[in-house]
Amino acid sequence: MKKMPQICAFNKCSEVGVDVFAPAIFMNGCNFKCPYCMNSKLAKGCSGVYIDIEEIKQYVMQDKSKWFMISGGEPTCTDFELLTNLLEEIRSWGCKIGLSTNGSNPSVLGKVISLLQYVALDIKAVYDKDLREIGANGSVYILQSKIMIMENKSKRKDFNYEIRTTLYPEYIDEEAIHEIGSIIKKSDTWVLQQFRHSKNMLSQKAYDVEPYNEQDIKILTDIAKIYCDNVKVNHV
Numbered sequence: 001m002k003k004m005p006q007i008c009a010f011n012k013c014s015e016v017g018v019d020v021f022a023p024a025i026f027m028n029g030c031n032f033k034c035p036y037c038m039n040s041k042l043a044k045g046c047s048g049v050y051i052d053i054e055e056i057k058q059y060v061m062q063d064k065s066k067w068f069m070i071s072g073g074e075p076t077c078t079d080f081e082l083l084t085n086l087l088e089e090i091r092s093w094g095c096k097i098g099l100s101t102n103g104s105n106p107s108v109l110g111k112v113i114s115l116l117q118y119v120a121l122d123i124k125a126v127y128d129k130d131l132r133e134i135g136a137n138g139s140v141y142i143l144q145s146k147i148m149i150m151e152n153k154s155k156r157k158d159f160n161y162e163i164r165t166t167l168y169p170e171y172i173d174e175e176a177i178h179e180i181g182s183i184i185k186k187s188d189t190w191v192l193q194q195f196r197h198s199k200n201m202l203s204q205k206a207y208d209v210e211p212y213n214e215q216d217i218k219i220l221t222d223i224a225k226i227y228c229d230n231v232k233v234n235h236v
Contacts, residue, residue, distance in 0.1 A: 001089065004053045005082035008046040012059065014069050020118075022067035022098070023060055025051070030074040032102050032134045034124055035203035036168050036195055042073040043202055053089065060093050067118075068095040076105035076112075083108070087115040096158075103145035104136055110148055119149045119161040120191075125171040126179040146183055162189040164234075167212050167220060169195070177220050181227030189230040192221060196235075 006028045014024030030043040037043050060068065068090050075083065090097055098118035101109060113119070123142060125131050131139060149161040165172060165180060184190055195211050212220070217233060224231045 001053070002085040003082060004086055004089070005078045006046075007051040007053065007056070008042055008073070010051045010056055010059075012063075014071070020067055020098075022069050022095075023056070023063070023065050024069035024071055025056065027070065027072040027075045027078050029077050030072055030102075031077050031104055032074065032124065032136060033202060034134050034166075034168075035170070035201065035206040036166065036209070037202040038198045038200060039073065040200045040202040053086075057089075057093060060090075060095065065093075065095055067098060068093070069098045069100065071100040074102055074104070075099055076101055076108040080108055080111060084112060084115070087112055091115060101145070102136075103142040106141050106144040106148055109145055113148065113152055113159075117158050117160070120164055121145060121149060121161060122164040122166070123180050124166060124168075126176045127171070130171045143183060150185065162191055164191045164193055166193045167195050167217060168206075168209065169212060170209055172220070174220065174223055177223045181224060184224075184227045186227070186229050188228050189232065190224055190228040191232050191234050192217070192224060193234045 007025045008028050009026040011024045011026070013021050026039065026042055028042060029045045033043065087097060096117040097115060098120065099116050100120040100122065102124060103109070103121045125134060125136070126139060136142070152159050153161060163184060194217060195209070197207055197211070201207065221231055221233055
Protein backbone atom coordinates (compact mmCIF):
# COMPACT_ATOMS: atom_id res chain seq x y z
CA MET A 1 0.00 0.00 0.00
CA LYS A 2 1.15 3.52 -0.78
CA LYS A 3 2.05 5.88 2.05
CA MET A 4 -0.98 7.38 3.80
CA PRO A 5 -1.46 10.68 5.69
CA GLN A 6 -1.94 10.81 9.44
CA ILE A 7 -5.51 10.02 10.43
CA CYS A 8 -6.34 11.43 13.86
CA ALA A 9 -9.85 10.09 14.39
CA PHE A 10 -12.41 7.73 12.91
CA ASN A 11 -16.17 8.06 13.31
CA LYS A 12 -18.27 5.11 12.22
CA CYS A 13 -21.28 7.30 11.44
CA SER A 14 -20.86 10.96 10.50
CA GLU A 15 -22.74 13.40 8.29
CA VAL A 16 -21.86 13.42 4.60
CA GLY A 17 -24.80 15.46 3.39
CA VAL A 18 -28.07 16.57 4.88
CA ASP A 19 -29.65 13.13 4.31
CA VAL A 20 -26.58 10.91 4.02
CA PHE A 21 -24.49 9.47 6.85
CA ALA A 22 -21.33 7.41 6.53
CA PRO A 23 -18.00 6.51 8.15
CA ALA A 24 -15.68 9.51 8.44
CA ILE A 25 -12.05 10.22 9.15
CA PHE A 26 -10.55 13.41 10.54
CA MET A 27 -7.26 14.74 9.24
CA ASN A 28 -4.50 16.50 11.13
CA GLY A 29 -4.01 20.29 11.15
CA CYS A 30 -5.86 23.32 9.81
CA ASN A 31 -4.84 26.67 8.33
CA PHE A 32 -7.84 28.40 9.94
CA LYS A 33 -8.21 29.26 13.62
CA CYS A 34 -11.96 29.65 14.07
CA PRO A 35 -12.64 30.50 17.75
CA TYR A 36 -15.68 28.22 17.89
CA CYS A 37 -13.94 25.20 16.31
CA MET A 38 -15.10 22.02 18.07
CA ASN A 39 -12.14 20.05 16.72
CA SER A 40 -9.51 22.30 18.27
CA LYS A 41 -7.09 19.44 18.91
CA LEU A 42 -7.10 18.67 15.19
CA ALA A 43 -6.85 22.33 14.22
CA LYS A 44 -3.75 22.73 16.38
CA GLY A 45 -2.29 19.50 15.06
CA CYS A 46 -2.86 16.31 16.99
CA SER A 47 -0.04 14.11 18.14
CA GLY A 48 0.32 10.63 19.53
CA VAL A 49 -1.59 7.58 18.34
CA TYR A 50 -3.02 7.65 14.81
CA ILE A 51 -5.66 5.41 13.25
CA ASP A 52 -4.41 2.60 11.01
CA ILE A 53 -5.96 2.70 7.53
CA GLU A 54 -6.27 -1.09 7.56
CA GLU A 55 -8.48 -0.93 10.65
CA ILE A 56 -10.74 1.55 8.87
CA LYS A 57 -10.81 -0.54 5.70
CA GLN A 58 -11.85 -3.62 7.67
CA TYR A 59 -14.83 -1.80 9.17
CA VAL A 60 -15.89 -0.24 5.85
CA MET A 61 -15.75 -3.56 4.02
CA GLN A 62 -17.71 -5.36 6.72
CA ASP A 63 -20.28 -2.56 6.92
CA LYS A 64 -20.51 -2.41 3.10
CA SER A 65 -20.44 1.39 3.34
CA LYS A 66 -21.48 3.20 0.18
CA TRP A 67 -20.13 6.60 1.24
CA PHE A 68 -17.04 7.78 3.08
CA MET A 69 -16.39 11.26 4.47
CA ILE A 70 -13.08 13.10 4.94
CA SER A 71 -13.00 16.01 7.36
CA GLY A 72 -10.60 17.63 9.80
CA GLY A 73 -8.90 19.86 10.54
CA GLU A 74 -8.68 20.89 6.91
CA PRO A 75 -8.09 17.98 4.50
CA THR A 76 -6.58 20.15 1.77
CA CYS A 77 -3.72 21.08 4.12
CA THR A 78 -2.59 17.46 3.88
CA ASP A 79 0.36 16.74 1.59
CA PHE A 80 -1.14 16.47 -1.91
CA GLU A 81 0.50 13.15 -2.77
CA LEU A 82 -0.60 11.57 0.51
CA LEU A 83 -4.13 12.93 0.13
CA THR A 84 -4.32 11.50 -3.38
CA ASN A 85 -3.09 8.13 -2.12
CA LEU A 86 -5.80 8.16 0.53
CA LEU A 87 -8.58 9.02 -1.92
CA GLU A 88 -7.49 6.35 -4.38
CA GLU A 89 -7.34 3.77 -1.58
CA ILE A 90 -10.86 4.61 -0.38
CA ARG A 91 -12.18 4.46 -3.95
CA SER A 92 -10.73 0.96 -4.23
CA TRP A 93 -13.10 -0.05 -1.40
CA GLY A 94 -16.04 0.84 -3.65
CA CYS A 95 -17.02 3.97 -1.71
CA LYS A 96 -18.18 7.32 -2.97
CA ILE A 97 -16.16 10.04 -1.23
CA GLY A 98 -17.24 13.30 0.33
CA LEU A 99 -14.86 15.98 1.56
CA SER A 100 -15.50 18.86 3.94
CA THR A 101 -13.37 21.96 3.30
CA ASN A 102 -13.04 25.64 4.16
CA GLY A 103 -12.28 26.34 0.48
CA SER A 104 -8.99 28.12 1.16
CA ASN A 105 -6.88 25.83 -1.05
CA PRO A 106 -8.61 25.76 -4.46
CA SER A 107 -5.43 24.57 -6.18
CA VAL A 108 -5.38 21.39 -4.06
CA LEU A 109 -9.14 20.92 -4.29
CA GLY A 110 -8.92 21.24 -8.06
CA LYS A 111 -6.35 18.44 -8.26
CA VAL A 112 -8.42 15.94 -6.28
CA ILE A 113 -11.99 16.90 -7.12
CA SER A 114 -12.22 14.28 -9.87
CA LEU A 115 -11.85 11.65 -7.11
CA LEU A 116 -14.75 13.11 -5.10
CA GLN A 117 -18.50 12.75 -5.44
CA TYR A 118 -19.42 15.39 -2.89
CA VAL A 119 -17.95 18.55 -1.34
CA ALA A 120 -19.19 20.49 1.67
CA LEU A 121 -17.86 24.04 1.39
CA ASP A 122 -17.93 25.85 4.73
CA ILE A 123 -18.05 29.63 4.28
CA LYS A 124 -17.08 30.82 7.74
CA ALA A 125 -16.87 34.60 7.41
CA VAL A 126 -17.12 37.46 4.90
CA TYR A 127 -15.74 40.56 6.62
CA ASP A 128 -12.02 41.27 6.20
CA LYS A 129 -11.37 41.63 9.93
CA ASP A 130 -12.96 38.24 10.62
CA LEU A 131 -11.15 36.56 7.74
CA ARG A 132 -7.85 37.91 9.07
CA GLU A 133 -8.67 36.66 12.56
CA ILE A 134 -9.24 33.10 11.41
CA GLY A 135 -6.20 33.20 9.13
CA ALA A 136 -7.87 33.39 5.74
CA ASN A 137 -6.12 35.33 2.98
CA GLY A 138 -9.28 37.10 1.88
CA SER A 139 -12.39 35.59 0.33
CA VAL A 140 -11.08 35.23 -3.24
CA TYR A 141 -9.84 31.66 -2.73
CA ILE A 142 -13.13 30.58 -1.22
CA LEU A 143 -14.93 32.09 -4.20
CA GLN A 144 -12.62 30.19 -6.55
CA SER A 145 -13.50 26.96 -4.75
CA LYS A 146 -17.21 27.77 -5.01
CA ILE A 147 -16.94 28.34 -8.76
CA MET A 148 -14.94 25.13 -9.17
CA ILE A 149 -17.42 22.88 -7.40
CA MET A 150 -20.31 24.56 -9.21
CA GLU A 151 -18.65 23.88 -12.58
CA ASN A 152 -18.02 20.26 -11.60
CA LYS A 153 -21.67 19.74 -10.79
CA SER A 154 -22.65 21.10 -14.20
CA LYS A 155 -20.32 18.61 -15.92
CA ARG A 156 -20.74 15.51 -13.76
CA LYS A 157 -23.87 13.58 -12.89
CA ASP A 158 -22.03 11.79 -10.09
CA PHE A 159 -21.05 14.97 -8.22
CA ASN A 160 -22.88 17.21 -5.78
CA TYR A 161 -22.08 19.84 -3.16
CA GLU A 162 -23.55 21.97 -0.44
CA ILE A 163 -22.63 25.27 1.17
CA ARG A 164 -22.40 25.45 4.94
CA THR A 165 -22.40 28.51 7.19
CA THR A 166 -21.97 28.32 10.95
CA LEU A 167 -24.11 31.02 12.57
CA TYR A 168 -21.42 32.38 14.87
CA PRO A 169 -22.80 35.81 15.89
CA GLU A 170 -19.38 37.49 15.90
CA TYR A 171 -18.91 36.64 12.18
CA ILE A 172 -22.33 36.00 10.70
CA ASP A 173 -25.11 38.59 10.88
CA GLU A 174 -27.89 39.65 8.51
CA GLU A 175 -25.54 41.58 6.24
CA ALA A 176 -23.13 38.62 6.09
CA ILE A 177 -25.97 36.32 4.99
CA HIS A 178 -26.75 38.79 2.20
CA GLU A 179 -23.06 38.79 1.19
CA ILE A 180 -22.86 35.00 1.05
CA GLY A 181 -26.20 34.91 -0.71
CA SER A 182 -24.73 36.98 -3.53
CA ILE A 183 -22.56 33.99 -4.59
CA ILE A 184 -25.24 31.36 -3.97
CA LYS A 185 -27.28 29.85 -6.79
CA LYS A 186 -31.01 29.32 -6.39
CA SER A 187 -30.50 25.60 -6.92
CA ASP A 188 -27.70 25.26 -4.33
CA THR A 189 -28.16 23.55 -0.99
CA TRP A 190 -27.26 25.99 1.78
CA VAL A 191 -27.01 24.61 5.31
CA LEU A 192 -27.08 27.07 8.21
CA GLN A 193 -25.43 25.47 11.22
CA GLN A 194 -26.34 26.81 14.63
CA PHE A 195 -23.32 27.76 16.70
CA ARG A 196 -23.31 26.19 20.14
CA HIS A 197 -20.84 25.93 22.99
CA SER A 198 -18.84 22.72 23.21
CA LYS A 199 -16.09 21.34 25.41
CA ASN A 200 -13.15 21.80 23.09
CA MET A 201 -13.60 25.13 21.32
CA LEU A 202 -10.38 26.65 20.08
CA SER A 203 -10.68 30.03 21.83
CA GLN A 204 -11.89 30.81 25.32
CA LYS A 205 -13.61 33.95 24.04
CA ALA A 206 -16.08 31.82 22.06
CA TYR A 207 -17.62 30.75 25.37
CA ASP A 208 -18.59 34.37 25.99
CA VAL A 209 -20.55 34.57 22.72
CA GLU A 210 -24.26 33.94 23.12
CA PRO A 211 -25.68 31.67 20.39
CA TYR A 212 -28.55 32.99 18.28
CA ASN A 213 -32.02 32.18 19.58
CA GLU A 214 -34.72 30.57 17.44
CA GLN A 215 -36.17 33.91 16.32
CA ASP A 216 -32.74 35.18 15.26
CA ILE A 217 -32.14 32.00 13.26
CA LYS A 218 -35.53 32.35 11.57
CA ILE A 219 -34.64 35.90 10.47
CA LEU A 220 -31.30 34.73 9.05
CA THR A 221 -32.95 31.75 7.39
CA ASP A 222 -35.60 33.94 5.75
CA ILE A 223 -32.85 36.15 4.32
CA ALA A 224 -30.99 33.10 3.00
CA LYS A 225 -34.18 31.92 1.28
CA ILE A 226 -34.16 35.08 -0.82
CA TYR A 227 -31.09 33.69 -2.58
CA CYS A 228 -31.51 29.93 -2.33
CA ASP A 229 -34.46 27.56 -2.68
CA ASN A 230 -32.84 24.81 -0.60
CA VAL A 231 -32.00 26.32 2.78
CA LYS A 232 -31.73 23.94 5.71
CA VAL A 233 -30.98 24.58 9.38
CA ASN A 234 -28.75 22.12 11.17
CA HIS A 235 -28.73 22.32 14.95
CA VAL A 236 -25.24 20.91 15.44
